[in-house]
Amino acid sequence: MSRYSGGKCPDTRPALRPWSGPEPASTCGEHVPGLRLAGVPFPTPRGKIRSPPPRQTRRSAFQSIVPDRSTQPPFPPGSAFESLTAPPPPSVLAGMMETLPCLAAVFASPGLELTYANSSARARFLNSDVIDLERVHLSDLIGLATLQRLESEILPQAKVLGHWSGKCEFRDAWGSEFSATALFAKYRVEGKSYVSLLAHPAPNAEVTTSFTDRELLRALLNNLPDSIYFKDSSSRFLRISRAQAAKLGLRDPNAAIGKTDFDFFAAPHASAAFADEHRILQTGEPIIDKEEKETWDDGRVAWVATTKLPLRDQDDRIIGTFGISRDITARKAAEEARWKMEAQLQQAYKLESLGRLAAGIAHEINTPTQYVADNTRFAIDAFAKLHEVIDAYRALRQSLAAATAAPAPDARYAESVTAVAATEARVELDYLLGEIPHCLQQSLDGLARVAQIVRSLKEFAHPYSPHLEPANLNRTIDTAIAVSRHEWKYVAEVVTELDPDLPPVPCVVDEINQTMLNLLVNAAHAVEEMAKTRPQSKGRITVRSRREDGVAVIEVEDTGTGIPESIRDHIFEPFVTTKPAGKGTGQGLAIVHTFIVKHHQGTIDVKTELGVGTKFTLRIPLVAPPRADAPLANPAPGSATAPVTPVTLHA
Known part of the structure; x- marks a missing residue:
């Protein structure tokens, strides 16, 4: 030592x-x-x-x-x-x-x-x-x-x-x-x-295994199933992976060197890719997971998720681009199939809603149709009687003509005048002259009512589309009120306070139709229950619309029973209901929550008091938000201007 x-x-x-x-x-x-x-x-x-x-x-x-x-x-x-x-x-x-x-x-x-x-x-x-x-x-x-x-x-x-x-x-x-x-x-x-x-x-020790950077890159390019590529500042290929070569129909990846996307893809996709790479060269900002539709010269169509980044030299200068593309064609097909299935389910639910309302809708159509038929029969009978008067007038005209031609007055003149007066009295000419225009107007009103119901049914039953499109919310509200009329006409009066200056709102019209129908039917049932305690008077359902700080606001307020405290925190969960068996499935408000909060990224505010009533306030952004669960992405729910709580309950 x-x-x-x-x-x-x-x-x-x-x-x-x-x-x-x-x-x-x-x-x-x-x-x-x-x-x-x-x-x-x-x-x-x-x-x-x-x-x-x-x-x-x-x-x-x-x-x-x-x-x-x-x-x-x-x-x-x-x-x-x-x-x-x-x-x-x-x-x-x-x-x-x-x-x-x-x-x-x-x-x-x-x-x-x-x-x-x-x-x-x-x-x-x-x-x-x-x-x-x-x-x-x-x-x-x-x-x-x-x-x-x-x-x-x-x-x-x-x-x-x-x-x-x-x-x-x-x-x-x-x-x-x-x-x-x-x-x-x-x-x-x-x-x-x-x-x-x-x-x-060891001094100046180098990597002792075969895993050099070059070999690691080669292993990546030769084995990864995704397409990897490096391009120069003119978007010419410098290096591509074996998977990319196979995708381009090349046996040797080196065969792509010096070529561009225009040598392999149809012009629309190649032009879009070139524009993206030029923007990266100018700004240095990467493109992350961009979904692209690739159209090949032979007509094939594929979908890829592409990430592109700037390629820099040792001095941090941008000298080109590189990227990786992952084929998501199967995923897109699965998403398309899922959305078709959801569209079918949505359509089935709408038809189910129409089925539940079928008896009331039939009655709504039958009533105006009945008085159109009655008025038409009355008009036929009335005109038969008028025909008698007209015949008498013709006889009078002929008698007067003959009397005028005779050198002396004829006694037949007096008889004809008497006959015309008697006919007018018998057929009640004055009554007919007053009622025929009225019954014809009633017929027109009835036909207009039938046309409105049919139009509302057609709009409500329109095939489901998941895309946000500008729509007139006031018209959507009127449609829902018309379709649900039989649910509320005997128990409540519906009052509308709609803002005529409300701009078009980006929404899925079918979902707003269903939302309004669910809220109106729920309100009618709540008012009907309340009417059992005060049968002398009808309840009231008030529907309002207005614009407010970047959102469109819809209010549905009723004078019904209110929501019991025991279920207030669960009203938007599936199968939660206070209605008797056969009158509700517990799906209505769950669907409202899905449509407004998840699909439209709006908010729902609920105020309720037992024995007084309930008010639902819906807020929908006036600027179309992206959707994560549709072919439109799912940011946190909120209004168009500031994050807010999606659902708020007030006792």
Whole structure:
């Protein structure tokens, strides 16, 4: 064992330099006493690995016990550390190892989780100062060639002899492997066992495995199923992956070098891709997961999700672009199938709603049809009677003509006049003249009513479309009121306060139709229940529309029973209802919530009081929001101007 004096290492043989740096006398000497005190083996100036203390009791190799050095004097007499009689705590040891020029790390035993790494080790192994050290295992830092030896040789020897030293392969933070001279030592501090690692990479060490950057890139380009490509500033291909070559119909990826998208794709897609790449070259801003429709010259159509980024040189100048495209044709087909299914389900629900209202709608159509038929029969009978009067007038005209031609007045003149007067009295000519125009007007009104009902039914039953389109909300409200008329006409009066200046609102008309129908039917049923306690008077349903801070507002207020407190927090959940069996499925408000909050990213405000009534306030953005669950994306629900709570309940 070399003797150290005053913390200096007098011998500066090359064997020590990998551990101590260019000046071992001033560097290693400062730390050897502390490492020796901790019981950590260290290299001597003669290139040997020594484990303190200098003399130990020989033990059998079969005794898997770490030598306990805490009871032996850690330093020889006369040493500057003679007063220290125990290994320093881990914090002190960490301070000693921090300034070592080699890679130093400490692992808890027996789990071998990383507990400490000096700055050199963090930079080489972790490349981060904030990584959770306890999640790093010793095996994560060992190269493939050394990993088997770690279990079969290195750790067993360190456990028996206290240390192991030799050449090892390590893996850095980027996955590359490098060679280093390593010293593993096992020791105990404050009753806990640790394994320390001191490693010095070989001078000018290069990656020792075949995983060079070039080969890693080649593996990526040859095996990834996605299309990868690099282009110059003129959008000419510099390099493409094997998958991209197969997609372009090329056997050799090099065949694409120097060509552009215009050589493979139809002009619309090639022009759009060129414009995107030109924008990246100008702004340096990437394009992330853009969905593109690729149309090929042979008529094939495919969908891809494309990410494109600027390609920069060593001076950070943009010299081209590169990107990766993933085929999502199957996903788009699945989405299309899903939306067709949802459209069918939506259509089925609308037809179900019409089925529930069928009796009332039939009555609504039957009533005006009945009085149109009655008025038509009356008009036929009335005109038959008028025909008699007209015949009498004709006879009178003929008699007057004859009397006028005679030289003397004829007695027939007086008889004809009397006959005309009698006919007028018998057929009630004055009554007919007053009622015929009235009954004809009633017929026109009835026909207009039938036409309105039919038009409303056609609009309500229109095939479902998931796309947001500008629509007249007031007309949508009128349609829902007309379709639901039989539900409320006997129990309530409907009052509308609609803003005539309300601009077109981007919405799915079918969903707003269904929303209004559900709210009106619910209001009618609530008013009907309330009418049982006050049968003398009808209830009231008030529907309002207005514009307010970037949103269109619809209010449906009733004077019904109100919502019981026990279910107020659950009214928008499926199958929650207070109606008797056969009168509700509990789906109405759940559908309203889906349509307004999820699909239109609007809000619903509910105010209710038992025995007084309920008011639903819907707010729909006047600017079309993107939709995540439709072919339109799902940001947090809210208004068009500021984030708000999607559903608010007020007692």
